Amino acid sequence: MEKKRYERPLLKRIVPTMPGKTGQNTNAVAQTEIDGVPLEGLRERFGSPLFVFSESRLRKNIREAKQAFSTRYPEVRFAWSYKTNYLNSICSLFHEEGSWAEVVSGFEYDKAIENGVASNRIIFNGPSKSEADLLKAMRGDSLIHIDNTEELRLLTNLAVAEGIRPRVAIRVNLDAGIYPAWSRFGFNLESGQAWDALEKIASENRLSCVGLHCHIGTFIQTVNAYRVETEKMAALALDAMTKLGLPISYLDLGGGFASKNSLKSSYLTGEDLCPSFDDYAEAITSVLRRVKFPGDKKMVLVFETGRALVDNAGFLLSSVITNKRMADGRLNTVIDAGVNLLFTSFWYNHKVTTTYDNVALMEPTTLCGPLCMNIDVIRDNVLLPPLKRNDLVLIHYVGAYNVTQWMQFITMRPKVVMVKENGEVHLLRDAETLADINRMEH
Amino acid sequence: MGLTSGMIINESGYVFNTLTGESFSINQTAKTVLSLLEQGRSKSEIYQQLLAEYEVDGSSLEADLDDFFYLLRKFRMLEG
Numbered sequence: 001m002e003k004k005r006y007e008r009p010l011l012k013r014i015v016p017t018m019p020g021k022t023g024q025n026t027n028a029v030a031q032t033e034i035d036g037v038p039l040e041g042l043r044e045r046f047g048s049p050l051f052v053f054s055e056s057r058l059r060k061n062i063r064e065a066k067q068a069f070s071t072r073y074p075e076v077r078f079a080w081s082y083k084t085n086y087l088n089s090i091c092s093l094f095h096e097e098g099s100w101a102e103v104v105s106g107f108e109y110d111k112a113i114e115n116g117v118a119s120n121r122i123i124f125n126g127p128s129k130s131e132a133d134l135l136k137a138m139r140g141d142s143l144i145h146i147d148n149t150e151e152l153r154l155l156t157n158l159a160v161a162e163g164i165r166p167r168v169a170i171r172v173n174l175d176a177g178i179y180p181a182w183s184r185f186g187f188n189l190e191s192g193q194a195w196d197a198l199e200k201i202a203s204e205n206r207l208s209c210v211g212l213h214c215h216i217g218t219f220i221q222t223v224n225a226y227r228v229e230t231e232k233m234a235a236l237a238l239d240a241m242t243k244l245g246l247p248i249s250y251l252d253l254g255g256g257f258a259s260k261n262s263l264k265s266s267y268l269t270g271e272d273l274c275p276s277f278d279d280y281a282e283a284i285t286s287v288l289r290r291v292k293f294p295g296d297k298k299m300v301l302v303f304e305t306g307r308a309l310v311d312n313a314g315f316l317l318s319s320v321i322t323n324k325r326m327a328d329g330r331l332n333t334v335i336d337a338g339v340n341l342l343f344t345s346f347w348y349n350h351k352v353t354t355t356y357d358n359v360a361l362m363e364p365t366t367l368c369g370p371l372c373m374n375i376d377v378i379r380d381n382v383l384l385p386p387l388k389r390n391d392l393v394l395i396h397y398v399g400a401y402n403v404t405q406w407m408q409f410i411t412m413r414p415k416v417v418m419v420k421e422n423g424e425v426h427l428l429r430d431a432e433t434l435a436d437i438n439r440m441e442h
Numbered sequence: 443m444g445l446t447s448g449m450i451i452n453e454s455g456y457v458f459n460t461l462t463g464e465s466f467s468i469n470q471t472a473k474t475v476l477s478l479l480e481q482g483r484s485k486s487e488i489y490q491q492l493l494a495e496y497e498v499d500g501s502s503l504e505a506d507l508d509d510f511f512y513l514l515r516k517f518r519m520l521e522g
Contacts, residue, residue, distance in 0.1 A: 006498040009472035009510040011457075013517065014465040325509050329516060361455070361469045386469065388502050 008323070008386035010361055028385040030357035031394050035419045039317055039355065039392050042417065042425065048319040048392075049337035051403060051416040053090065053428070057313035059421070062097045065309060068277035072285040075300040079123050081255055082108040084306025084400050085314075089418060089428045091115050094309070102304040106133040109142075123252065123304070125171065125213070127185055134158055138166035145169045145213045145252070147186055152197060159206045169211030169252060170197050174232050176216045176225040185215065189232060195239075202244035209246045211302070212237055215254025219263065219307065219347075223275050223283035229253060230287040234299070241294050250300035253284065257303075259311030261348045261397040270348075270397075277308070307400040314399025316342060320391040321370060331365050333384065335393050338369025338376045340409040342395065342402055345378045351396040352382055359385035367393070371410050408432055443522040445479045445514075462518055471496075475510060479520075485511060 032039055035054050042050060062078065069076040079102035080094035086108060091101070092115050101112035104126030112122050119140025124133070127147045134155050137144050139162070146152050146168055159166055171186025172194045187193040201209045216229050233251050240246040258274040266273060284301070293299055318337035326332055339345050352367060362383040369376040378395065387393070406413055412432035417425050448460035455473060457466040468476065471492070478488045485507065493503055514520045 003497045006496040008506045010469040012467045
């Protein structure tokens, strides 16, 4: 006799509450594949947990972003933000699509060089460049974005000693009408620090200040902040060109575009709330189109957006280890991927799907990782169908920051694969082993 | 061990406990378990029957039944 499909017995108390304004679909919607490749097959071949990237989503994202800006403004350049995801295959894909590299450390700089990026197409940001970093970048004719006065002084001295005139921008922070206002990086605009730095550069005449840079923050959900940023940066560029004679040719407006992830503090989901590339592009370019720079010069617009280009292209495939009932009655489902792999679970309510379709009765569940740490919680409270050991769980929107900020802690970091547009699956990174960990110890 | 009297279980998976005034939703497997309890079957008999009827391994079923019976006790649905 053929056995029946099993579903864990489920008893859910009906708690009368006030009706909410927004309903939610409580039926499970299964996801059993990524770009046509079955999840079960991925687990069999590469193990669990497993990071999976979609080539088609990555290419679609960067093409959409470029189209949104280039159809509104003639000179737009994207530079791939290495810290968001510096797996070489991911970086190389963005470089293939025309993106330059935006790096914030000597390590990232070297990675970009090894990925074949011409050194004069590397933007060097970050608050902690060493003397060696600066020498390397100025000898490579990279664009050095100066963060502070001491760095300006060091770079100027090196330029004199080396007889090189490095191409630089200053990093500017400003009030774009959002909270928190990021004022930690670069020179402040409103207090006059940014102007002082530009005056020094102009009067000393050792550096070629070809750009201005500003990064107003991260996961910015209001496009008006970019409108304000653009207005202020365009005005500063105009002044720097006309009053100081600086050869400003580009405005780097940073990154910070939100992905469709859902912030923990948010009532609605990111899919409902977050602006599109078109929304951001319209806010920014509508300001710049009105500004007249000397000689009708068209300022090049540079973006270093990372999260919005990669987040939805990354998935974390995981397997259920067990279900446990807590003393207060809550259900804990333990999976084999923990917060050491998913740093972003501290910020987001990541979307979670299973392979169960159309299950009407779901249970509020705390989704935990396998670490022997109380903080190892992927989702505090998520409605899931009744899961059993070895069931697959897919965590969405994990492409940004996780494979750079992940930790080897209690468990090893797992394999990373990419589903190619032709349906092949390529291994991007091997799983760590004990030998890898021990190799660095003496 | 059996279900307390005063439990109303309908076909669509709605359960009402007249002793406590609480209502519950249950899925098909839970309905089968409650039905077997109503017939006076023991926990180990229920385990054996489900193991024979469903695609499930013994250790998962044991853990799931332990959890389910914990909830039945917590919501005062079990006698004895």
